[in-house]
Structures are given as C-alpha cells and as structure tokens.
Amino acid sequence: MSQDTLAAFANALATGSIRVVDLTQTLSPAFPQITLPPEFGQCWPFRIEEVSHYDERGPGWYWNNFSCGEHTGTHFDAPIHWVSGRHLPNNAVDTIPVEHFIGPACVIDCSKEAAADADFLLTVSFVEAWEARHGRIPPRAWVLMRTDWSKRTDPVAYQNFDATGQHTPGPDADVVRFLVEQRDVIGFGTEAIGTDAGQGYHLRPPYPCHSIMHGAGRYGLQCLANLDQLPPTGAVIFAAPLKIEQGSGSPLRVLAMVSER
C-alpha cells in the first residue's frame, strides 16, 4: 500500500500533476533581519565571504563561507525558542520528531486586509469565516497566514518601522489559543519577519504566537513567500530545519506540494 502510494507520488511529481512551490526567500545580505532594541543581543543577518573563485586562493573551484543567525531569512521556530517552551520534551530542532516536518497546510488569505491595514490582526471570527468556506482546519495542519507581505521587495517597506516600532500583520492572542486548543495545529506561518504582528509586544500576552504556540510545543515559520500560489487547502508542506544541536530554529528551504487539478 505504502509502496503504491509513494510510487504514485513519484509519478505525480514526474508528470507534473503535483506542482512544487518554493515558499522560501533567497538568503541574501540585503534581506532584512529581525531588529531588536540595540541593548539586546542581535540575530546575525546573512553574510557571505568568498573562499575562492577559480583564482589563486583555489584555482579550480568556487565556494563561500556564510554566517547567519538561527532566525535569519525564511526560518523555522522551535518551541525552545521561547521561554514558555523551554522545558518541553523534544523542543529543539535536532530532537523534534522528523514526521512533524511534513504536513498539510491551510492558507488563510488576509492579503486584502493586510494591504488596507499593516497592523491587521487575524481573529477567531476571521478563521471561522474561512472555515465556513473551506472546511474545518484538520488536526496537525500548518496554518499559513497569507498577507502578500513577501511581495514587499523593498526592505524598508518589508520592515515597515516608524517611531512606534514595526507595523506588520499577525495573529491576535485569542486566535492563537483557538488554533492550538480547538484545532490542534502543528504550527503557524507568516510572510512577515515574525510569526507575531509587528506590534505584538503590546498584545496580551506579549508576542502571543511565540508565547502560546511554543508553550504548547508547536512551531513557527516566518518570512515565507509565494503563499499566493497555494490553494486554501490541499497543499502539503515540507519544512525541515537544519539539525542544529539544541538549536532554537534554523533557516530552511520550505517547499509546498500542490495537486494540479
């Protein structure tokens, strides 16, 4: 049975009846990194240094060294990232069960709302309205909040800071609790720089998606791209972080598989 399923899957990939969508931003020094007040420790941006380029440093080969933080670019958040998840079992990227890295995705389109209001917050009623159209969110699914924020290729517009901080869309506290407790999601993904809204520090609790999701052993994906190419339901996400010992997260390549109807 499983062999038949996998053979059918391989055939579907080969024939193109399953389309693979890259949900990943390119790792580039120009891509903005999360910005904390200067007195805090900072996540490194992506940086790259040439080792050799078919030259005197290595005549026949080209390669680079790169550096970045665990939370640079399109990245995965493990429960250990947040203080609320620090004591959970299997809470780091090297110990999370690998089957959690592949799962179905529900894509909630908030692009119109985010375009109208950079501080748009996803609510329970918004999710319930989505479920009324597309069906109930199944257990152990990723919920991905589509905002088209990834189309903001200008780093200034992507970060969207003003004197009161960052203004990017995200979930409110109640919907995070609802998704964890009522829908048993595996994690929450966004297109902006965090799973929480830019003004999430002012919600109760502060940074609810980090606090509640990770406190319940769930995961986060952020800086996703191309969510507009996914159907509301039916896509399967492959999101496996690097196996960093006691890692709190990792940049990763996120792929979605979509049936061509």
Place this chain on the structure above:
Amino acid sequence: MSLPRPPKKNPILRTRAPTTPPGGRSRVALGLTTAAALGRLELQVCRDCGTVQYPPREACHACLSERLRWTVQDGAGELIADTVLTHSNDLYFRERLPWRLGMVRLDAGTSVVAHVHGDVGDAPARIRVGARLDRAGQAVLVAFPEQETKDMADDRQLREMTCDPKYRKVLVTDGKTPTGQAVVRALVDAGADLVWVGHAEPWKQYAGFDAIAGLPAVTPVPLDLTDSRAVSSLAAQIGGKVDIVVNTAEHHRTFGIGDRRGLDAARAEMDINYFGLLRLAQDFGPALKARAADGDSGACAWVNVLSVYALANFPAHGTFSASKAAAYSLAQCLRAEMRASGVRVVNVFPGPVDDEWNQLVPPPKLAPSALAAAIVKALRDGVEDVFPGEVAQDWLARWRDDPKALERELSL
C-alpha cells in the same frame, strides 16, 4: 591665487601614474616627520648651549653635545633668497615644474631650505615656516606668507602636500551617526565636489539623515561594512571616482569582559571597526592608489575615525577599545601600503564623543561638529595623526610620558 574648478577629466588621456618625492630620511631626521605628522614644526635645540639646529644631526653642531631635544618652533623668519626650479631629473618634481624654492633665515638662528608658497613676495620677505608632509609622507618645510592670504590653501605647490577636500569627491562611510552627519556637513562646507554618504540597514531611521541626504552635493549610497558584497559592489560603482575616504562607520558598546556574556557585542565591534576597515581598504584602496596623481583634485587621502582608546584600553569600554586597537594596527598597515602612491592615511583619535554610547561618560566630551572640524582641518593641513579634544590630548600626553602608568591609571 584661487584655484579654478578643475576641468572634467579627458577620458582619452592616460591617467598619470603616481610618483613621490625623495623619501629617504635618517632616523634622526624622522624627528621632523614625527612632529609634522601632528601638524607641528619642531627643530632640535641643544640643552647645553641653546643652539637651534637644522638639518637634524646626532650632535649639536656648535658644541658637540648629544643632549638635543625636539622643540616646537614658531617658524618666524625671513626669506633671504628664492628661485624657481624649471628643470629636475627627479620624476616627481619634473612633472610638477615650475617649482619655487628658497632659503630662509629663521629668527631662531638657523637657516633652512623651504618650498615657497606662491603668495610670498620676492626675497627679502618676512615669512613663517611650517612643516608639512610631502607625498612621500616625509616632513618638508614650507615658507608661508607672514599673514594669512585669501585662498592660501589653493596654492598649487601646497595642495601637493595637503589633502584639501575642496573640489574633491568624498565617501563618508556612515551618515547615520551624529559624527557621520557632522563630517558630511563639514565636507560640504569645505567645498567638496560631491559627498557619497553610506547608510546601512535602510529600515532603521535615524534623526538627521534625511536632512544631510537632501543637501545638493550629497548622494546617499547603501553601504554596510559587514557585508563584503555590498562593499565590493559600491566600490565597483564609485571606486574610480572617490578622492577621499572618510571611514566614520563604527560599532560601539560599553562592555568589558565580565559585564557581558558571550561574544555578540564584541564581535559586532570587530566586524565593523576592524573587518569593516579591511573590507573597505581591499575594495577602495587599489583605485585610490591608482588615481593618486590624477590632476589637481586626484585621490589623496584615507581618514580613519579611530579612538584614543586604541592607545590604551579603557576597561569600561573594553571590547570597543580592543577593536579600535586592532583598527589602528590595520590603519598602520594601510598607511604603509598607500605610501608608495602618496595617498595619505589620516588617523583620528578622539576621546569620548558626545553621542548615545558615551551617555554615561562624564564630560568633557567631544562634540561631533568639533570632531568633523578636526577632520577637515587635518585634511587641509595634511597631517597624519589627530587627537582632537581635551581628553584625547590628555591621554596622548600621559601615554607618551609613560604607557604603563596610563594603563594603571585606567584600571582604577
């Protein structure tokens, strides 16, 4: 005589390769250079008989005493003879003829040969001798008019020895800090043709940046010294036009070893203050060197904003001090590598600047505008090492007197 705006470069003509005047000096003669690097004229004075002597020697030419002390001179004197050189076999001077020279009788009692400023009248004339560094980085003497004249800095011979920003194109590497912004304004006021001003992390908005970015002579350019590709890419775009680099980019945190766990703050300081300079020098250095003799406003200087903490560690800002000491060492390497081209490396060692990261340092603190003014003055005077402000001067004096004593004092 006022220097007219240099014409645009004729792209058909080959760019003249840099040459430098004769640079050999005995060790004792380097005493003149040591003082000139700080903008001072010092001559040997015999502690036994009081004779002021020139040229420098191992012993007093009057009494043979070896007790000679380098002493600041006011340079007052009389031009007793002058001539204009119209022929030279030296590669540097033959390209710059005619060249005015003269013999000066200093009031202090000795006679010197000096380059003569164009505004000095025919001999005999009262003049004031100053020491300048020539393109070889060695001290030479210049006879100036006794009174300041209009556009004195524009003299063709003098501009060979200075790095006046007038009509030059300057890159200021970080315009987001108060120091960077003050430097940009000072350069614009000094008549710089064009100032490129770097800004990293464009989503972080800081007060004042838009105001300088809007000045007519100013062009903002994205530049993050931690990003090798960004530095290379900017050098590819403008490296062939930059005449002066002023590296104002700096990362400053206020930690020693014990009061901040981990490496993040120290590494960020090294990444900008040390590796940032290295990246910048690798990418902008070669074109700067190649254009060191490119007409009346060719490439001429590289300014590093270091810190007086580079001389001795200020433990309250311990990792910052270490990064600046590393940068100072690298700046000496840069100076050595630039010397053959004649591009001057100017190291600026301010004490605490009155900015965010020195909030808890008690006054006196150096105003960013005072630091900027010191940088422009250093370029105009062609000096190599600048210690602007009272704190820097005090540290320098204590360090020169006894580095070990300063170390102990700073650890209290």
